[in-house]
Amino acid sequence: MANLTLVQAINLALTQEMEADSRVILLGEDVGKNGGVFRVTEGLQARFGADRVVDTPLAESGIMGSAIGLAMGGLRPVPEIQFEGFLGPAYDQLTNHAARYRTRSRGAVTIPMTVRVPVGGGIHAPELHSDSPEAIYAHTPGLKVVMPSTPYDAKGMLISAIRDPDPVIYFEPKRIYRAFREEVPEDEYTVPIGKAKIVEEGTDLTVISWGATVLQCIEAMDNLPEDLSIELIDMRTIYPIDVDTIVESVSKTGRCVIVHEAPRTCGFGAELATLIQEHCFLHLEAPVQRVAGFDTVMPYYKLELDYLPDAKRIAAGVMECAAY
Amino acid sequence: MPKKTAYTAKIEYLQILDENGKLDERLARGTLKDDEVIFLYEQMTISRHYDEIAFKLQRSGRMGTYPQNKGQEAGPAGAGYAIRQHNPEAWLVPCYRENLALFLNGLPMEKILLHWMGDERGNQIPDGVNILPISIPIGTHPLHAAGLAWAGKYRGEDRVAITFFGDGATSEGDVHEALNFASALKLPVIFFCQNNRWAISVPSSIQTGSETFAQKGLAYGMPCFQIDGNDIFASYKVVKDAINRAVKENQPTFIESLTYRLGDHTTADDARRYRDPEEVEAWVGRDPLIRTRKYLESKDLWSESKQKELEAKAKEVVDAVVKKAEGIDKPTTDDIFDYTFAELNGQLIEQKQTLRTSSLGTHPQQEGLQTHA
Incomplete structure (x- = not known):
């Protein structure tokens, strides 16, 4: 066991998977000598060589498209897109090619690829470095989308992603890259894709979140009345959706608040709210409440903390839902 | 400070068999032998018949949209044959106007028809056939070729990837990213650009301000060639040489194959809306099948009776393929x-x-x- 940050846990997972499987190679902008702009791949080029940790030309579509070719050629590429805002140029390769090849070739061509992407706001970054586009990719058939929020899950889910036979977008909430440490086993282990985690059990109200806002939810819960028993669920995987865990929880509590950074309209919370009304209608005591970003462009950093759901807004949402 | 020339370049143009069927014997040395020419002439004839039948299938409502390959058989024939002979493990990464290159490398002929009949199983390439499904969006697939070549290089295999795309595709950013990746990362990729002069209704003169498409590869530091794309000798030789460079030096090559789309863009298009009939007529005279036949006749390797036999064989082959494709039940x-x-x-x-x-x-x-x- 070691006490690791999220960044260190990801680095450890990459190291161990590269040790175990020579098909695993990393590629992207600055991932080699520099170890990535967030130092996630620190030391890996020195350890595994420049043909396994590859500094590519600065072109996201090129990174994604050539990673697709690497995967078709029998490797297990792990491309990094430096910030989620730069997924734009790679969008076509990701959604029209990586996501579709298995279906359009009826299983003859498959893309076992893990796309690592730092995601979300809260680090005072420049424009297009703070968005939360997970719902776009959850809406794309053929892609799996994950976003761990703890070092333990980060390691186990990255190993699952790399071993997965299909393309996985592995979003890394950059705001909590170094926010806290956690005991992470030295041994390799997996955390399944498609399984949410109950962070805290409760009976009165369900709070659902993922990524960095899970921490904001925990902070909010510390300041809520003690007699309000809250069940906190960390989705961990955006797609495929763990419907069972949500339905079981909300059927029990009858109340649900969904928290995410991404814009409210057509955010992933909207899908969850629909699933809840489909499956838990007769158990509901209150409308499903969403505490989310707004339908605006993610503001530059002077206003980003006003935009992002914080403990205060989450607590207000919870109290409103609880009082309904 | 001295003033000097920082960079100069020349693009070589290669034609070995001219439109009258006259062969440049010196340039032809070490290329195709007579029996290979006969074989490729037969294959091009079958491919042409396949194309005509595919067109008729669409017109009679038995198949959906289909892009004719007519007039462009020689580039894919020479290139595909060079791959088959000199790098049979190579990956072929096509768009949709090089059927013959795929057939020459093991793609069952009914697959293409099945695909255009609206059935994904047409893209279900059999195991052991190193061909990607045809690519419908323009210019996105050369990056996949770059990645496939990269995977082969990583494993230490002498395996190249060849990708086919049109003149219009060179306007797409992904083609340039593929060229750049192949060059910067030293990947064994062959970029085979079929300049058929038209991207649906837009002529190649509007597609680029460059004098040639071949020079697109110059900016990426790779050898670039322009060939007569209706000449099987030229396309065979240029690809054979490119395979050598790719295998020995991990060097990519850019080839502009000058040809002409004799048919419409697809069966959903009517090229009479935008093309001068005189231009089309001039290119009919440069048809790769006509010149190859003339060459064979000039060497007494072909006759009217052999032609009749071949046409009967083409009909037989294609009839069987159509029967096979149409016999596959709806999924x-x-x-x-x-x-x-x-x-x-x-x-x-x-x-x-x-x-x-x-x-x-x-x-x-x-x-x-x-x-x-």
Whole structure:
């Protein structure tokens, strides 16, 4: 066991998977000598060589498209897109090619690829470095989308992603890259894709979140009345959706608040709210409440903390839902 | 500070068999032998007949949209044959106007028809055939060729990737990213650009301000060639040489193959709206089949009776292929779901059941609209 940050846990997972499987190679902008702009791949080029940790030309579509070719050629590429805002140029390769090849070739061509992407706001970054586009990719058939929020899950889910036979977008909430440490086993282990985690059990109200806002939810819960028993669920995987865990929880509590950074309209919370009304209608005591970003462009950093759901807004949402 | 020339370049143009069927014997040395020319002439003739039948299938409502290959057989024939002879493990990464290169490298002929009949199983390439499904969007697939070549290089295999695309595709950013990746990362890729002069209705003169398409590769530091794309000798030689460079030096090559799309863009297009009939007529005279036949006749390797025999054979081959493609039953609706992931998740399983039972709403058990027959 070691006490690791999220960044260190990801680095450890990459190291161990590269040790175990020579098909695993990393590629992207600055991932080699520099170890990535967030130092996630620190030391890996020195350890595994420049043909396994590859500094590519600065072109996201090129990174994604050539990673697709690497995967078709029998490797297990792990491309990094430096910030989620730069997924734009790679969008076509990701959604029209990586996501579709298995279906359009009826299983003859498959893309076992893990796309690592730092995601979300809260680090005072420049424009297009703070968005939360997970719902776009959850809406794309053929892609799996994950976003761990703890070092333990980060390691186990990255190993699952790399071993997965299909393309996985592995979003890394950059705001909590170094926010806290956690005991992470030295041994390799997996955390399944498609399984949410109950962070805290409760009976009165369900709070659902993922990524960095899970921490904001925990902070909010510390300041809520003690007699309000809250069940906190960390989705961990955006797609495929763990419907069972949500339905079981909300059927029990009858109340649900969904928290995410991404814009409210057509955010992933909207899908969850629909699933809840489909499956838990007769158990509901209150409308499903969403505490989310707004339908605006993610503001530059002077206003980003006003935009992002914080403990205060989450607590207000919870109290409103609880009082309904 | 001195003033000097920082860079100069020349683009070589190669034609070995001219439009009258006259061969440049010196340039032809070490290229195709007579029996190989006969073989490729036969293959081009079969491919032409396949194309004509595909067109008729669409017109008679037996197949959907189809892009004719007519007039462009020689480039893919020479290139595909060079791959087959000199790098049979190579990956072929096509768009959709090089059927013959794929047939020469093991793609069952019914696959292409099946695809245009609206069936994904046409893209289900058999194991051991190193060909990607044809690419419908323009210019995105050369990056996949770059990645495939990269995977081969990583494993230390002497395996190249050849990708085919048109003049229009060179305007797409992904083609340039593929060229740049191949060059910067030293990947054994052959970029085979079929300049057929038209991207649907837009002529190549509007597509670029460059004098040639071949020079697009110059900026990426790779050898670039322009060839007569209706000449099987030229396309064979240029690809054979490119394979050597790719295998020995991990050097990519850019080839502009000058040809002409004799047909419409697809069966959904009418090129008379935008093309001068005189231009088309001039290119009919440069048809790769005509010149190859003239060459064979000039060497007493071909005759009217052999031609008759070949035409009968082409009909027989293509009839059998059509029969095979049309004999494949419509897939079940399960097929829509079954290849989304290696393993279907709960929601997909539920949706699959829902469609299977023609049910209303989101649950298979809600059979509201199902007719109770």
